[in-house]
Amino acid sequence: MLDPKKIEEIARQITDAIPPGVKSMAEGAEAKVKxxxxxxxxxxxxxxxxxxxxxxxxxxxxxxxxxxxxxxxxELERQLREQA
Structure with missing residues (x-):
């Protein structure tokens, strides 16, 4: 699975992109996105x-x-040919 730190980073970036007005309406947006x-x-x-x-x-x-x-x-095939 993916590294949990990477998932947290992606979730944080998505959360940071949400406008402040919308972010305040949705408590725990970062946790939900994660x-x-x-x-x-x-x-x-x-x-x-x-x-x-x-x-x-x-x-x-x-x-x-x-x-x-x-x-x-x-090598074995070569030896076999030489013996024949």
Missing amino acids: QVLQSQLSRLDFVSREEFDVQTQVLARTREKLTAMEERLA
């Missing part, structure tokens, strides 16, 4: 930066292993 934002963003299929970074590392390790396996397979 709640609505959190609700709507939770419906989206986001991954956190941490999850993204972990998956990036897993992919990098998988690619390294695949490259090593491809090299080993090519």
Whole structure:
């Protein structure tokens, strides 16, 4: 999910954009905006930066292993051809 600090920042920016007259009529506008934002963003299929970074590392390790396996397979095939 998104960083709660980012959501608070977005909620604060939206609240700051509301004209003062309207803002005074709606106590807790920032909290309500934050709640609505959190609700709507939770419906989206986001991954956190941490999850993204972990998956990036897993992919990098998988690619390294695949490259090593491809090299080993090519070597074994070469050896097999030489024996034939």
